[in-house]
Amino acid sequence: MRFAFIAAGLLAVLPLTEAEAQSRTRLTVYTALENEQLAPFKAAAEAAVRDIEVVWVRDSTGVITARLIAERQNPRADVVWGLSVYSLLQMEALEMLEGYTPAGADALRANMRSDRSPMTWTGMDAFVSTICFNTAVAAQRNLPRPTSWADLLDPRFRNQVAMPNPSSSGTGFLTVAGWMGSMGEANAWTYMTRLHDNIQVYTHSGSAPCNNAARGEYGVGISLDMRAVTLRNQGAPIEVIIPTDGVGFDLEGTAIMRGTRNLDAAKRLADFAVSRPAMEQYGRFYALLAMPGVDATVRNYPPEFAQRLVNVNFRETALQRDRILREWSQRFDGKSAPR
């Protein structure tokens, strides 16, 4: 009986799969891209590389990275497309990435691609830490408009600031790494100690501070630019502020998983991920792209931010990550009783 069902099912799909199977390879792509980016990116990739089918597994950066590392002995993903460079470097150190230099990858900005040969990852776009400033709450509580990180030390912001916990959130870490890049490590610790007095909450998710600032829970949320711009475009009364004293940034990148069963198709997707049409797709959501000379078309993006990027050495920072986070926990996690 059951066999009959299966046989009938097979017969029904046979003509279709025969044609499909010859031309299309199913690639499992793990990603931390935003949901609204998945459909257009998939469509663009499948239009450009006719013989692949992209199927997504999407989750937050932390969950996807944890999954990839836990699956290391028997990788399920063929390609990672749209994941933080810190995660990629972590996987590179674990020998999880396949070395391959995609066609045209040399055209990318030097600090936005792997320095290995062959490359282990290629960049897509950069995202930065920003301040989500709720103007409605600011009017209620008489808060000044901050323009720099230093402004957030103003005692008027006492208990008004939310920031992601760097141990739980990649956004939190890139913010801390940015402060260390611009101020130097010792000054960054002093800054964070003073900022701690104004922090109401360290959240476990990178988006939460901005989401909550948008809801008016806090006046100020430290978060990432893409989330802030999306919320603003949804109608939240928030202003997206790129601090003038330098911001940390992170890259989204692409890599092929070592051990993929579809290496050829994965290479063709990696080629597409660094191509101009792909960059134009990224430009609909992000302002700073890995390929110079491609115009970003995203709305409501603060245009001045490219000059404010702090010079961050990703590999160096990735190596320091454990030590920095341990120290951070020691200093700020312990005294976290609600005030």
Added chain:
Amino acid sequence: MSDVLAGPLVRVEASADQRLMRAGLWLAGGFLLLALGLPMAVLLSRAFEDQSGHFVGLANFATYVSTPALLRSAWNSIWTAALTMVIVVPLAFTYGYALARSRLPFKPVFRAVMLLPILAPSLLPALSLIYLFGNQGMLRWMLPMENIYGAPGIIVAQVFSTFPSAAIILSVALATADARLYEAAEALKAGRARIFATVTLPGARFGIVSAAVVTFTAVVTDFGIPKVIGGQFPVLATDVYKQVVGLQDFNMGAVVGLVLLLPALLAFALQRWAEGKRAATLTGRAVPLVPKRRLARDLPLTLFCVAMAGVLVGIVAVAAWGSLVRFWPWNLSLTLDNYDFGRFDSSGWGAVGTSIRMALTTACIGTAIVFLGAYVMERAPRLSGGDGALRGAVGLLATVPLAIPGLVLGLAYILFFNHPANPLGFLYGTLAILVLNSLVHFYTVGHLAATTAIRQLDPEFEAVGASLKVPVWETLRRVTLPICLPAILEIWVYLFVTAMTTVSGVIFLYGPDTKPASVSVVHMDEAGQASAAAAMACVLLGVAILAKLAQMGVGALTARRTQGWRRR
């Protein structure tokens, strides 16, 4: 008395029954070992290794103990769980008491409303609390402290979400009383307070301890609520999240996971102790207690239940309203756009279909496994005289899942089922692994419910069946299953509902085509689409309510045929 009689009688058992029951016990043990024991062993062994897989003994534990922040989390977990327990158990006891021992009107309604919190994803009460008591909340002025984030928020949300489990356990415990005890007490002219203290409380002692243990353990292991409303207040469960998801340090994650097991194991030891002091409450001769009308008791209890039910409905209603709002709190115009899930999440409404398929499979397969597992565990030793160690091991495995955070179980599943040498690897990435994970994750409560139901039946039933030369499966089919049908339906609906709403375990396990709606809820909330997240949560709630109504319908239809003996 009955035990003394049952003892020698059952020893005269047909050996076919013995073999069958023993095989069943081995089967149940094998299942739990494969789906729970081995995956957890693979994960927990990581606690004794470094990042590159070398054995390091207790070095990770030394690091753990030397980090003050981590020890503080342990303390925070314990006191918030204890406080929640102290608040929930009396509330649930009063509610359960009203249901079982008073002439409360509309009992089925109150029984259904009591379950609301477990019918909805845990994000729903958290969002509600933010809408009500957040910094822009409608009832913020009622708040005695500066803000809801941190310990107060955790405790309020945990009280809400653990109330149903405690209330179920206590209403069942209070429902199974022997009226003869009360008649005897009254004949001896004992006052009401004295009867309450000497008959009611001791009779419900096992239920009270169970409810306390379940509440305590659920609070200690839950990470969803502290993550959303706990602010930076650190607890053990968020520490696991930080280690696994934030730092990808599975070794430290395993260490914290092991530490998490300790308070839970302690609680289970307590439960075992209480269990030892308890015999079958419903012997073959017991007479069900039917409460008489008494206004001085019924009126206050009714008012209490109305207030409690009002709070439960209110919290859910606020979230339902939130799902219809355009952008809280700035644009409160109503819209149905939030239910157009395709706009927010690529899996759209399809995720709801995935969730229903997964929950149905979990409930149908799970109920059979859980009930038969509990049955062979409870009845096998009497029939085969021995196998005590095996029974103990199966019992422990069945009660452990409650103490395991879903995140830890999910990670254990990746490491075990995705291992290249595992012949079960084909399950990975399919709906089957989501089903298996949810089934095992929620095994304990179903197991406790089944055990309670089976224990209410005097083993005399089997003994009589055996002496009449009726095979054990016939007794099971014609006596045990029909009598336990209400409990079986409860287990079915419990597994269905929890599988619909679970997040923490399955977030590591879903594949490209099997993303459940509960995960979509989290994703939409993380993307700042709180209204859409509330909308999806409401859809899940709606499906869960339908399942609950179906269960009540089937229960009512079959009650006439199977539960007539309960009436006097």
